[in-house]
Amino acid sequence: DAKTTQPPSMDCAEGRAANLPCNHSTISGNEYVYWYRQIHSQGPQYIIHGLKNNETNEMASLIITEDRKSSTLILPHATLRDTAVYYCIRRAYNTGNQFYFGTGTSLTVIP
Amino acid sequence: GAGVSQTPSNKVTEKGKYVELRCDPISGHTALYWYRQSLGQGPEFLIYFQGTGAADDSGLPNDRFFAVRPEGSVSTLKIQRTERGDSAVYLCASSLTGAGLIADTQYFGPGTRLTVL
Numbered sequence: 001d002a003k004t005t006q007p008p009s010m011d012c013a014e015g016r017a018a019n020l021p022c023n024h025s026t027i028s029g030n031e032y033v034y035w036y037r038q039i040h041s042q043g044p045q046y047i048i049h050g051l052k053n054n055e056t057n058e059m060a061s062l063i064i065t066e067d068r069k070s071s072t073l074i075l076p077h078a079t080l081r082d083t084a085v086y087y088c089i090r091r092a093y094n095t096g097n098q099f100y101f102g103t104g105t106s107l108t109v110i111p
Numbered sequence: 112g113a114g115v116s117q118t119p120s121n122k123v124t125e126k127g128k129y130v131e132l133r134c135d136p137i138s139g140h141t142a143l144y145w146y147r148q149s150l151g152q153g154p155e156f157l158i159y160f161q162g163t164g165a166a167d168d169s170g171l172p173n174d175r176f177f178a179v180r181p182e183g184s185v186s187t188l189k190i191q192r193t194e195r196g197d198s199a200v201y202l203c204a205s206s207l208t209g210a211g212l213i214a215d216t217q218y219f220g221p222g223t224r225l226t227v228l
Contacts, residue, residue: 044219103152
């Protein structure tokens with residue numbers, strides 16, 4: 001049970017912002033939202049995580065709705081190297097430590 | 112510093128054979144995780160170590176799978192009597208603490224691709 005819902009695929013033009021949605025309508029108060037991405041034949045790479053507030057780092061921004069039922073990962077200026085599968089994951093911070101991955105969103109950045 | 116490393120990168124074996132897959136976590140990371148990823152799917156949790164002990168092995172599919180971490184660093188995933196359905200990429204991840212109230216990021220290795228003929 002992945003517990004998150006993501007569109008299976010998306011395209012984005014190079015240089016434009018890529019907005020990847022994730023639905024986690026049954027999220028609990030003690031669960032973080034994590035985003036990882038996986039480029040072909042590599043291990044998953046950490047992008048960002050958040051609990052309630054919006055977060056930004058050098059890779060991306062994470063926007064979490066006020067009710068926490070959904071979130072959006074934003075890559076502000078997509079490059080060809082951002083082509084990957086993006087996983088949105090829920091993880092409780094004080095019970096269990098494993099990640100439950102879904103099938104993710106396959107993002108293709110188009111030149 | 113060095114990331115998580117896994118050896119071998121590729122392993123081809125015959126049905127019924129025994130295999131060992133090795134994971135070297137990031138130095139100082141107390142938590143270590145094994146996942147399995149089949150083609151077109153996201154990684155699937157197998158087992159989690161906190162130090163030397165397996166804190167959660169609920170993801171191991173059956174008793175042919177076993178993992179150890181005797182000194183709290185390197186871990187070995189062992190698969191007995193391999194079956195064709197075991198073919199997958201086996202991923203290892205480590206994190207600094209693995210427990211408690213801190214959101215603890217997992218860092219993944221490149222994986223070992225296991226093919227059972």
